[in-house]
Amino acid sequence: MHNAEESIREAAKKLLSEKKVDLIVGHEQGTLPLRTTPCFIDKVEDVPKLVWNENCDANLSKYLIGRKERMGVVAKGCDARSIAVCTFEKQIVRDNVVIIGAPCSGLIDKKKVRTKLEGKELLEATIEDEQIQLKGEGFELVLPKKDFVCSSCLTCRHKTPPIYDVFAGTKVPEVEADEFSDVADLEAKSSKERWTHFKEALDKCIRCYACRDVCPLCYCKTCFVDQTMPIWFGKTTDLSDTMIYHLVRAFHVAGRCVDCGACSRACPMNINLRELMKKTEKIMKERYNYTAGLSLEKVPPLGEFKMDDSQEFIK
Amino acid sequence: MEKKRIPKLIKELTKEHEVFAPVKKESLVFFEKVSPGSEISLDFQNTTKSPKEVLFPQTEILFTYDIKKNGVEIEKAPELRKKIALLGIRPCDAKALSLLDKFFSSGDHKDFYFSEKRRNTTTIGLACNRPISTCFCTSMGGAPFGKEGMDLLLQDINDKYLIETVTEKGDKLVEKLPWLEDAEKADIEKARDLARDAERAVTSEISGMSVTKKLDGMFDNPLWDQIYKKCLGCGVCTYLCPTCCCFDVLDEATTKWKRIRIWDSCQFSCFTLQGSGYNPRPSGKERMRQRIMHKFNYFPKNHGENFCVGCGRCVQECPVNFDIREVVEGISTDIWRKKNG
Numbered sequence: 001m002h003n004a005e006e007s008i009r010e011a012a013k014k015l016l017s018e019k020k021v022d023l024i025v026g027h028e029q030g031t032l033p034l035r036t037t038p039c040f041i042d043k044v045e046d047v048p049k050l051v052w053n054e055n056c057d058a059n060l061s062k063y064l065i066g067r068k069e070r071m072g073v074v075a076k077g078c079d080a081r082s083i084a085v086c087t088f089e090k091q092i093v094r095d096n097v098v099i100i101g102a103p104c105s106g107l108i109d110k111k112k113v114r115t116k117l118e119g120k121e122l123l124e125a126t127i128e129d130e131q132i133q134l135k136g137e138g139f140e141l142v143l144p145k146k147d148f149v150c151s152s153c154l155t156c157r158h159k160t161p162p163i164y165d166v167f168a169g170t171k172v173p174e175v176e177a178d179e180f181s182d183v184a185d186l187e188a189k190s191s192k193e194r195w196t197h198f199k200e201a202l203d204k205c206i207r208c209y210a211c212r213d214v215c216p217l218c219y220c221k222t223c224f225v226d227q228t229m230p231i232w233f234g235k236t237t238d239l240s241d242t243m244i245y246h247l248v249r250a251f252h253v254a255g256r257c258v259d260c261g262a263c264s265r266a267c268p269m270n271i272n273l274r275e276l277m278k279k280t281e282k283i284m285k286e287r288y289n290y291t292a293g294l295s296l297e298k299v300p301p302l303g304e305f306k307m308d309d310s311q312e313f314i315k
Numbered sequence: 316m317e318k319k320r321i322p323k324l325i326k327e328l329t330k331e332h333e334v335f336a337p338v339k340k341e342s343l344v345f346f347e348k349v350s351p352g353s354e355i356s357l358d359f360q361n362t363t364k365s366p367k368e369v370l371f372p373q374t375e376i377l378f379t380y381d382i383k384k385n386g387v388e389i390e391k392a393p394e395l396r397k398k399i400a401l402l403g404i405r406p407c408d409a410k411a412l413s414l415l416d417k418f419f420s421s422g423d424h425k426d427f428y429f430s431e432k433r434r435n436t437t438t439i440g441l442a443c444n445r446p447i448s449t450c451f452c453t454s455m456g457g458a459p460f461g462k463e464g465m466d467l468l469l470q471d472i473n474d475k476y477l478i479e480t481v482t483e484k485g486d487k488l489v490e491k492l493p494w495l496e497d498a499e500k501a502d503i504e505k506a507r508d509l510a511r512d513a514e515r516a517v518t519s520e521i522s523g524m525s526v527t528k529k530l531d532g533m534f535d536n537p538l539w540d541q542i543y544k545k546c547l548g549c550g551v552c553t554y555l556c557p558t559c560c561c562f563d564v565l566d567e568a569t570t571k572w573k574r575i576r577i578w579d580s581c582q583f584s585c586f587t588l589q590g591s592g593y594n595p596r597p598s599g600k601e602r603m604r605q606r607i608m609h610k611f612n613y614f615p616k617n618h619g620e621n622f623c624v625g626c627g628r629c630v631q632e633c634p635v636n637f638d639i640r641e642v643v644e645g646i647s648t649d650i651w652r653k654k655n656g
Binding site for chain 2: 031032035036037038039062063111114115118119121123137208209210212226228229231234235237262265266268269270
């Protein structure tokens with residue numbers, strides 16, 4: 001991913017110096033190991049701040065929504081796909097955005113690292129070749145990187161962005177991953193077991209809405225949970241209220257979610273939020289042979305109405 | 316006290332108290348109600364959520380009521396007299412409770428629910444031998460072996476805990492535990508050494524004490540236009556924070572009417588949304604400014620201390636790695652001012 005870093009900087013420099021954009025949205029080094037943080041660059045001299053590595057986990061399309069400036073954005077496959085969805089939904093003006101497509105070899109899941117370290121603090125991490133080196137007080141581990149890659153990246157088939165204006169680095173060969181292997185466990189469960197499973201998972205929710213706020217598709221001006229006149233849904237942490245929140249959100253992003261995994265990464269309670277989304281994605285694929293965010297022209301199945309639709313769900 | 320006596324301590328405590336202690340769940344640690352025989356974890360850095368929720372739960376029924384033909388019948392508030400023991404609370408979180416005391420229990424705004432529970436709570440804290448890289452308690456007037464907000468403080472000296480009594484409440488509790496052994500001089504010295512080492516091990520230092528003055532007159536500073544940009548407005552920082560305590564009150568009806576209070580966050584868009592539809596904090600800029608100003612300017616002016624204890628939870632868990640240390644340091648050392656002219 002590192003030669004891509006140089007190419008990203010070159011592209012950013014060019015865009016800014018030629019005044020093609022007002023701003024570059026990218027990633028810069030974070031303050032903790034395995035972290036980067038979103039940055040906004042409007043001066044050529046700040047371009048060297050831009051980094052590109054396995055920790056660039058924020059979906060930057062979130063920062064383009066509703067903006068009027070001309071912006072250059074560093075985009076992984078999933079970022080570019082959500083830009084496509086939001087563009088189709090008229091939340092991003094395509095002409096205002098220059099997509100610097102970047103190759104992604106899979107993000108590191110800091111939660112998997114945390115689990116591995118069993119409470120010990122990570123002080124330094126380096127990723128080289130296919131290995132990750134983790135250092136802390138009294139330990140030094142060298143482990144295969146693949147064991148710490150985000151689950152969403154393990155099943156991703158679009159590591160090279162399907163849509164971009166400039167491409168930085170070398171394209172990644174796509175692996176024919178079984179994109180729905182993650183939902184096999186869920187599908188094997190009976191409906192009763194699924195209910196128990198979701199109850200247990202969502203019981204931990206503290207309703208911080210990090211999953212919603214990092215999601216590029218959650219751009220509603222007023223989210224249904226924030227409706228106050230009158231209140232639409234309960235705001236407590238009782239299971240019935242949290243369940244409604246997550247289920248409605250799942251329905252709302254069905255057929256639009258690109259499985260960037262940002263929701264799962266953001267959850268401070270370690271809830272595997274993308275599980276339910278992934279199942280809806282599979283339904284869309286099986287029923288309509290549709291994958292979100294691959295095209296700017298194709299009308300999504302839930303965005304159109306056909307007179308000859310079998311409407312089998314109305315019985 | 317020998318470490319293996321912890322189950323005995325829990326057993327004794329549960330006789331009179333509801334005991335809350337750190338419990339490991341997968342890779343996270345939470346304060347949970349424990350009973351004799353429960354497995355607790357005293358080998359943790361800090362809990363994922365702060366123990367504030369024991370006294371200030373995220374959803375709390377204030378009272379229930381019924382609407383009848385001839386008026387409203389209010390039922391009693393829930394029982395708050397139960398004694399609570401918070402075992403294993405870290406010094407930063409205990410200091411946070413003493414700050415919450417100031418917020419909830421002083422002046423004209425005494426909060427019955429919090430202060431009643433707080434009055435009935437005994438804190439049996441656990442000193443930090445090994446602060447982590449995101450801990451900045453010493454910059455906020457705390458310390459890894461800090462006693463503020465503690466009734467008793469356990470100090471890990473290898474195979475034993477040295478128990479220091481801090482308050483009368485702590486003394487009274489110790490009297491009920493006659494099986495505790497007297498501390499030896501060497502134990503006390505050992506703990507003193509560990510406290511000193513732990514304080515040195517806090518590597519994250521920021522100018523937390525000078526920030527209040529710097530923030531005076533900075534309400535309209537252009538720095539706020541920069542600071543908030545990457546923040547996505549979720550509630551991770553405020554909900555995990557041991558001092559954040561803003562709440563909303565609403566009525567809900569199921570079989571009966573309930574007046575409940577729930578946590579709220581100044582980072583949410585509807586936090587200051589008024590009935591008229593006007594929102595005095597319309598964007599992330601005003602909301603971020605409020606969070607920083609409340610913690611480091613308004614609260615210190617009203618109560619004499621920063622409303623932050625340096626636990627580092629917000630630093631660790633922010634989805635976009637917004638680091639409050641950078642902001643405080645930037646303001647204290649004029650970095651932001653220079654950056655923005």
